[in-house]
Amino acid sequence: MALAKNTVFLFCYILCITLTNFGLNFRPVFAQTPAxxxxxxxxxxxxxxxxxxxxxxxxxxxxxxxxxxxxxxxxxxxxNGAKGVSSLGIPDYEWWSEALHGVSYIGPGTKFTSLVPGATSFPQVLLTGATFNESLFELIGKVVSTEARAMHNVGLAGLTFWSPNINIFRDPRWGRGQETPGEDPVLSSKYGAAYVRGLQQRDDGDKDRLKVAxxxxxxxxxxxxxxxxxxxxxxxxxxxxxxxxxxxxxxxxxxxxxxxxxxxxxxxxxxxxxxxxxxxxxxxxxxxxxxxxxxxxxxxxxxxxxxxxxxxxxxxxxxxxxxxxxxxxxxxxxxxxxxxxxxxxxxxxxxxxxxxxxxxxxxxxxxxLGFFDGDPSKQLYGNLGPKDVCTPANQELAREVAREGIVLLKNTEGSLPLSPTAIKSLAVIGPNANVTKTMIGNYEGTPCKYTTPLQGLTASVATVYQPGCADVSCATAQVEEAKKVAAAADAVVLIMGSDLSIEAEAKDRLDITLPGQQSILVTAVANVSKGPVILVIMSGGGMDVQFAKDDPKITSILWVGFPGEAGGAAIADVIFGYYNPSGRLPMTWYPQSYVDKVPMTNMNMRPDPATGYPGRTYRFYTGSTIFSFGDGLSYSQFNHHLVHAPNLVSVPLDEGHVCRSSKCNSIDAIEETCKNLAFDIDLRVKNVGKNGRK
CATH class of the missing domain: 3.20.20.300 (Glycoside hydrolase, family 3, N-terminal domain)
Incomplete structure (x- = not known):
């Protein structure tokens, strides 16, 4: 009998070790409840x-x-790695989590596991800035904070997220410009405040408490x-x-x-x-x-x-x-x-x-944040969990943001949109044509899924793919192979640009042209193509593509930033006219000559005629551009007219104000004076063009 007990004990012991070695133990590797x-x-x-x-x-x-x-x-x-006090019931807390354009795995406060393998990855911020859509900025923040809270509830994220980045994209070489809304202080201000509201505001309206910080x-x-x-x-x-x-x-x-x-x-x-x-x-x-x-x-x-x-x-x-x-x-x-x-x-x-x-x-x-309020499952948002991450609605929003941000910079009459029924063969060429991680930029998380540009285009028409370069550095372009594919196709989409090996945190650019032999490849392909040639630039900043702008064989140019997990689908939506492009550049595209003569370290915004310093951004730079801040075309035309606006706005002025008559060309009013002077303007806009798409 004693032998039987020992035998059973030994069997159970061996079985437990075996299950543990095969990952079947019942102690989770990561906590499934938050601290x-x-x-x-x-x-x-x-x-x-x-x-x-x-x-x-x-x-x-x-x-x-x-x-x-x-x-x-x-x-x-x-x-950031705060040490708890067990005698007071306070656990350790990690302050460092990131949520630049989705819950990120950068920083020790967040991790992805089989429980939550990914989160919605929105376009990199610069492309979101190109939407100029303040309500969209806030909506993105709301989705990100919901997914963050859901991950927090299963012990995979903190409550403090070190985002957004609202620095001014002052110089086109800056590797982190992609993380910002662009070069304009007003747009950056609107973006920052709206994204923060989306992250922080609670659904119960309690302004003293935070959803996430x-x-x-x-x-x-x-x-x-x-x-x-x-x-x-x-x-x-x-x-x-x-x-x-x-x-x-x-x-x-x-x-x-x-x-x-x-x-x-x-x-x-x-x-x-x-x-x-x-x-x-x-x-x-x-x-x-x-x-x-x-x-x-x-x-x-x-x-x-x-x-x-x-x-x-x-x-x-x-x-x-x-x-x-x-x-x-x-x-x-x-x-x-x-x-x-x-x-x-x-x-x-x-x-x-x-x-x-x-x-x-x-x-x-x-x-x-409720960290000292006891069990989070009994608080607002306590019902959130893995089911609330990567929902179909969230993933569709990521696609919508990319569509709204994509900027049409050139479009020869009749080039775009392509007809998916008329195009029998589409050549898709370029080092960024079938990329995944490039699309989400830096400070990224693991996305729900990827749709590459090649996959997006192939969903609508038959495609033939040729990378043209081994990578974006394009040391040697595969010109002949690409020309052969292009010459046989009804239309060509070239997807070029950069990635984080070219521009990123701790990596500023030295020049702003297409890397390596990319421009050689683009020109060679365009010269043999018999139909429309669409150049798609995937990048975290502007580029000198004057050669493409001037080339009549290159019929269209799109800038798509780093468009996020659904970027490929969004690019196809625009190219085939399922979506009418509405994005506008949030930064100036300078010529290479600008960066050749202007030190990146010169912080002055305004030009200096005495030294020839040309100034920076659309607000002060008066030289030539490849494309300008605010540029962006549409497939359609719009009429607008003013329906209603006040005829007169009265602004109280200080006694010492220089000009106190209605004939003043301008007035200098302090902020306190203007706080309660908001008024409504009713502007009616109508799509009168041939393309009625959103």
Whole structure:
């Protein structure tokens, strides 16, 4: 009998090991419930702590929590990998998650598993900016935050997302321009505030609480990553006050005042000799003081380390830690503050009260998110889960955004749209014709699925595919093979451009032409083609394609940005006329001669006739362009007329105003004066062209 028991025990032991080795154990690799504080069901004693009392206001709860922590415990909460306090029922929390154009796997706060293998991947932001559609910006944010909450509920995402990027796309070489809405401060301001509202606003209308917490970055005047030895970690952006006020700062101001964003991230660079993360005027003075940020200020990752080691701005690490916290920084992405804050206090450079202020802002944000409200399954959004990620509606929205953003830049009469019934053979050529990951750009997540351009086009007509180049660098073009395919087809679609090997974070471009031998391939193919030749440019910025603009054999040009997971379907929708293109360029396309003579490091926006400096962006640059900001064609024509508008708008002016008559050409009215002067204009628009598509 004893032998039988031992035999059974041995069998069970071996079976358990075997199941574990084959991945069949019943302990999940990743948690399927989120970490949260104030779990009173498991620890009833937490009911006695005021910071767990949801009936109290946030400040009272935060003050109660802070006073219960030791100094070392407090220091653990000034970094992104915050260390929990088990005695108070507070788990670890990872602050760093990203959601630039969908829930991303960049950052340790988010991961994809078999439980949630992907999330909706919208077009890269620059193409979304080309829609100029403010309500769409907000709707994207709403979908992304719903998917983020759903992933949070199964332990795969946090609640704090360091997006959007609202820096100005000042120079066409910038590798991260693709992440931004473009070069215009007004468009960037509208985008930032709308996307933040979509991410943060709750469906119950409670303005004091957050669905997820957004973060507007990178504050400020950051748009040089790596150009001719100039690195973002040590670059000093020399900016005039005028340019700071009317170009670089407005998107951040709008993010805080109009979007009520929960966080702002300071950047690596210096501005006029001061590191942004150590500048009390920019942080405590402007963000916290003038704009009244209700949230926390976070550093870009390892920027404090770079402040000390790369910029040599301070003499010791302790001085760096003290400067950052005293300047208004609340949270450090990295370990610098955990490594050096205690020593800074020991040296008298910092005191515990300074640390209290920082962590109070952090805790307040988490409380507005419900992190200290106990079981999230019993809160608003507690019913969300994997079923709410990658829904058909969300994926269709990704396709719709791409369609709205695609810009038609050239269209010889009768070229586009192609007729899917008339075209019997379509040649699809180019290194970006059958790509997947290229379409989603950087700060990406795992998409729900991909539809490549080749797949999208093949769904409507018979296609013949020839890549033409091994990759976008196109060191050697496969010209003869491509010409053979093109010559036999009724029409040709060339899908060229760049990818993250050409332009990305930490990778600024040196020139803005099509890479390698791409232009040779395009011209050769166009010369042998017997029908329409459509050049599709997939890129994260503008390119000098003057040769294609001037070539009569190239009948159409489309810019499609990095169009997201459904980019191929959206490209086909536009090419075949299922969708009428309406996108407009959110950035200037300069000639190569512009970047040949203008240093990327010159931050001046306005031209200088004395030196020949031509200025930047459509607001100040007056030279020749390949295509201009706002360019974009349609398949149709529209009439519009003004139905109703007020005949007179009265603006109260200060007594000292120079001109106080209705004959003034313009008036200078302060913002407070204009706040309550909104009025409606009724403009009627009618499609009067041959193409009645959306």
């Amino acid at each position: 949260f504080a104030c779990d009173v069901s498991s620890n009833p004693g937490l009911k006695n702590f005021s910071f767990c009392d949801v009936s109290l206001d946030v400040k009272t709860r935060v003050d109660d929590l802070v006073k219960r922590l030791t100094l070392q415990e407090k220091i653990g909460f000034v970094v 957004a973060c507007c970055k990178h504050y400020t005047a950051y748009d040089v990553d790596s150009w001719k030895g100039n690195l973002r970690y040590s670059f000093n952006a020399v900016v005039t006050q005028q340019d700071l006020d009317d170009t670089f700062q407005p998107p951040f101001k709008s993010c805080v005042l109009d979007g009520n964003v929960a966080s702002v991230m300071c950047s690596y660079n210096q501005v006029n000799g001061k590191p942004t993360c150590g500048d009390p005027d920019l942080l405590a003075g402007v963000i916290r003081g003038q704009w009244k940020l209700n949230g926390y200020i976070v550093s870009d990752c390892d920027s404090l380390k770079e402040m000390f080691y790369s910029q040599n701005y301070t003499k010791t690490p302790e001085e760096t830690a003290a400067l950052a916290i005293k300047s208004g920084l609340d949270l450090n992405c990295g370990s610098f503050l955990t490594d050096h804050t205690q020593a800074a206090i020991d040296r008298g450079l910092l005191n515990e009260t300074d640390v209290n202020k920082a962590i109070s802002n952090n805790f307040a944000t988490l409380m507005r």
